[in-house]
Amino acid sequence: MSTAALRQETYLPAAGSELAQVHDFLKAHEEAGRGRPGTRYFLAGSAPGDQIELPAEVYRVLRHVVEALQQGLAVTVAPLTQKLTTQQAADLLGVSRPTLIKVLDEGKVPFERAGTHRRILLRDLLAYREQRRAEQYAALEATAVDLDEEEDLDSVLEQLREARRTAAKRRRRGSAP
Incomplete structure (x- = not known):
């Protein structure tokens, strides 16, 4: 594929069981105590013996895309x-x-x-x-405050303001919050 043919694409979740089958296979493999499938990943064609080994990075991308699509999210791939x-x-x-x-x-x-x-x-x-x-x-x-249901709202707001002031001072000094 030429560099000019590479472009950003957004993929929407597809209705149907094919995606669920891929997700279920990956999940079952991990839950069976075998972890992620071994160090070899294959892409298979329709003819017997028509397959190619995929690098581990391509598998990780596939896994991430399938999980997102399974959750009903769109996925954008941008070279x-x-x-x-x-x-x-x-x-x-x-x-x-x-x-x-x-x-x-x-x-x-x-x-x-x-x-x-x-x-x-x-x-x-x-x-x-x-x-x-x-x-x-x-x-x-750093700005989180533990809330006590019996505590007064004004008291909680003052604690939040103080936490923000402290974080702002750290930020101005250049130290990590």
Whole structure:
């Protein structure tokens, strides 16, 4: 398949039992104590002996897609190059391009220059995204307050405000929440 033929595709869950059969096979295999199917994965055609071995990464993608479709979710597959433009990187993070440029200039994500253009390695961007998610979850946890049903609502709100102030102070100091 040519590079020009690769494009973003969104797949919607299909009605029918074929998807359920694939999901059930994968789940039963794991529940039988055998874990995920062995290190060999095959894609079979309709003719006897018409099969090809799939790499483990392709299996993981298939497993993820099948689970999402089984839950009634749509799945989008978008081919990406290993080096992204700033716009592609911003889109992947769900931020504006100027916000991404600020992140790059602050040294939070390594990049290289191609003339006047910045290029970001996909693996570096994904690592930053995971780090940012972990920080966000930690910040949420830091603002969590145990609720006591008998406690006064004003008291709970004040505890939340104090937790936010503490998290904001940590953020300004540059330490992890």
